[in-house]
Amino acid sequence: MGNRATTGAAAARYTPEEVWEADGGILTLGEDELRALVSEALSRVPRRVADRVFAGCIFIMAKFEWGAATYIPRELLEGKCAIALSEKLMDEDRESAIRTILHEVAHFHLRHVPPGLASDPGEACDCRQEREAEAQVDRWLKPPVAARRAQRRR
Numbered sequence: 001m002g003n004r005a006t007t008g009a010a011a012a013r014y015t016p017e018e019v020w021e022a023d024g025g026i027l028t029l030g031e032d033e034l035r036a037l038v039s040e041a042l043s044r045v046p047r048r049v050a051d052r053v054f055a056g057c058i059f060i061m062a063k064f065e066w067g068a069a070t071y072i073p074r075e076l077l078e079g080k081c082a083i084a085l086s087e088k089l090m091d092e093d094r095e096s097a098i099r100t101i102l103h104e105v106a107h108f109h110l111r112h113v114p115p116g117l118a119s120d121p122g123e124a125c126d127c128r129q130e131r132e133a134e135a136q137v138d139r140w141l142k143p144p145v146a147a148r149r150a151q152r153r154r
Contacts (some may be wrong), residue, residue, distance in 0.1 A: 012144065014050050016043040028059040029072065033090060040094075041101040045140045049109055057108055059101075061085040081108055099137060106136035 014022070016120040038059050042050045043115040058080045060072065072082075083104045087095050110133065115126040 012046055013062065014043050014047055015039045019043055022054055023103075029061070029076075031061070034059065034061045034085065037089070037094070037097050038101055041098045041105065044098070044102065045105065045109075048104070053105055053108065057081050057083055057105070059083050059085060061087060061089065083108065099141070102137045102140060103133050106133035106140075110136060 016039040018033065019042045023035060023039060042053060058077060060082055061084070074132050085101065089100060092100065107129065112129045112133065
């Protein structure tokens with residue numbers, strides 16, 4: 001993403017509009033509603049995390065209208081991780097849907113390995129990774145320090 005001259009806490013994160021523009025419709029294979037949710041979710045993480053996601057992930061939501069299956073060529077993936085989102089995500093309220101997206105981004109950010117591919121697969125590994133992902137989402141969604149200080153002064 002381009003360098004924008006912003007200051008303070010605003011500079012620490014992209015706006016949803018900046019994420020939308022960076023996305024260009026390739027980051028999210030699906031529809032504009034999904035792209036808007038992903039843009040909003042990625043505006044809530046630090047820029048360095050969003051930049052890693054832009055470079056390393058593609059979000060896929062297979063739409064019901066696409067039929068029973070969809071082919072995605074390797075050229076589109078270009079070594080990226082795929083985050084597959086169910087169409088059921090659209091049934092969640094907006095904040096829950098954003099939290100779900102951020103949970104999957106947290107797995108990418110924390111470099112988690114799916115339990116089926118882990119050298120020590122098992123329920124303990126899966127539970128630990130889920131707890132770690134949730135804790136990361138909580139940290140991202142925590143208001144910035146300046147906002148917390150301003151809130152306390154009121």
